Amino acid sequence: MSHSPPPGTPKARIPGPQQPPPPYPRIRAGLWQRCLGGGLALWSLTAWVTYETRNTMLLPTLILLGSFLVPVVFVLWAYERHGRALGVSAILGCFLTGGTLGVLGASLMEPYLLHPSPGLFAGVGLIEEAAKLAALVFVLRRQPYLRGPRAGLVLGAAVGFGFAALEGAGYALDVAASAQGIDLRTLLETEILRGVLAPFGHGLWTAIAGGVLLSRRRLNGDFRLAAPVLGTYLGVSLLHALGDATHGLAIWMVARLTGPGPQERLFAQAYLVRPNVEQEHLFTLFSVGGLALVALAGVGWARSLARRDPSWRGTP
Numbered sequence: 001m002s003h004s005p006p007p008g009t010p011k012a013r014i015p016g017p018q019q020p021p022p023p024y025p026r027i028r029a030g031l032w033q034r035c036l037g038g039g040l041a042l043w044s045l046t047a048w049v050t051y052e053t054r055n056t057m058l059l060p061t062l063i064l065l066g067s068f069l070v071p072v073v074f075v076l077w078a079y080e081r082h083g084r085a086l087g088v089s090a091i092l093g094c095f096l097t098g099g100t101l102g103v104l105g106a107s108l109m110e111p112y113l114l115h116p117s118p119g120l121f122a123g124v125g126l127i128e129e130a131a132k133l134a135a136l137v138f139v140l141r142r143q144p145y146l147r148g149p150r151a152g153l154v155l156g157a158a159v160g161f162g163f164a165a166l167e168g169a170g171y172a173l174d175v176a177a178s179a180q181g182i183d184l185r186t187l188l189e190t191e192i193l194r195g196v197l198a199p200f201g202h203g204l205w206t207a208i209a210g211g212v213l214l215s216r217r218r219l220n221g222d223f224r225l226a227a228p229v230l231g232t233y234l235g236v237s238l239l240h241a242l243g244d245a246t247h248g249l250a251i252w253m254v255a256r257l258t259g260p261g262p263q264e265r266l267f268a269q270a271y272l273v274r275p276n277v278e279q280e281h282l283f284t285l286f287s288v289g290g291l292a293l294v295a296l297a298g299v300g301w302a303r304s305l306a307r308r309d310p311s312w313r314g315t316p
Contacts, residue, residue: 032076039069047188059176059187066191067168070198071095071161083154090139090146094155098135099162103170105131121248125240129233132159132206133213137223140214144221149211149309153302156210160203167202168194200295201243204302205236211305235301243294250286254279 043065050058072095079091106128113127136159140146146155171194176187212232216224258279 029080032073032080035076036069036073039065039073043069043191051184059173062187063169063172063176063191066188066195067172068165070195071165071168071203074199074203075158075161078154078157082150086146086151086154090143090155091158093139094136094158095162098132098139098159099164099166101135101138102128102132102159102163103166105134121241121245122237124244125237128163128202129205129209129237129240132156132163132202133209133233135159135163136206136210136213141221144217144219147214147217147219147221149215149305152211152214153207153305155214157203157207159210160201160206161198163206164194164198164202168198197291200291200298201240204295204298205240208298208301208305209233209236211302215305215308236298239294239298243291246287246290246294250283250290253286254282257282 043062046058046062046065049055050062075091075095079086079088083091109127109131110124113123136156139159140155168191172187172191175190176183209229209232213223213229216226216229218224
């Protein structure tokens with residue numbers, strides 16, 4: 001004879017399938033702004049303490065803060081605005097794993113494929129953009145649902161900013177060491193310059209390439225090396241090469257306009273011998289103007305890709 005439980009007794013819960021975790025953690029709006037403000041304060045404090053104490057133990061902290069601050073802030077901004085549905089794991093994987101693999105791949109290829117020549121910057125652009133795209137494909141190979149221009153722009157930017165952060169740390173460490181010891185002033189100048197240029201460099205170029213690549217990804221997850229993908233890769237490699245060569249091209253143009261003629265030695269060694277006031281002004285105009293043109297071309301290209309994806313419009 002069965003006995004029914006007294007009234008008010010809670011019923012036993014029948015085991016069932018576990019509910020999937022939410023696709024993203026609840027992050028309050030404006031996290032990227034707080035990280036930018038707090039990161040700048042910490043970097044400035046670290047720079048001041050390092051300068052006052054000359055404590056070389058602080059150099060890794062200074063280099064990592066300066067190299068990762070802007071890339072991390074822009075990845076957080078992209079996640080907040082357009083990447084919540086993609087998931088934190090995908091974005092973090094692209095930033096950390098994709099960025100690291102891109103740096104390693106480029107470092108392995110460049111010593112064997114590049115030699116001093118007029119096409120050096122073009123070779124750097126082709127190799128580094130190929131390495132970042134290959135890293136993006138590797139990270140997303142088991143996530144076939146990640147496709148479309150929007151996913152490609154956000155995840156490609158994550159790979160590019162991861163690459164930029166690691167490359168920036170390497171450059172900062174390289175310029176900090178000199179025959180006279182630690183050159184703190186050059187280190188700080190390098191980190192500030194690369195931080196200002198970071199949003200218009202690797203992150204932007206790989207976002208464009210990733211947007212086109214994932215917009216043509218098949219439903220089964222296979223990547224298609226279609227003509228638009230190849231054309232976009234060549235286009236962002238050209239932007240990369242122009243961005244890297246702007247400094248040398250500005251020197252070459254100044255020498256051409258104010259000197260007896262083209263001076264290839266100045267272009268190769270990237271310096272002007274005792275420039276006068278006119279040459280200094282022209283160099284600033286050509287170098288800053290060239291970087292601005294490359295940046296505007298990249299931003300305009302990325303915006304045109306975003307407009308093609310209906311899900312991009314109206315995203316909070």
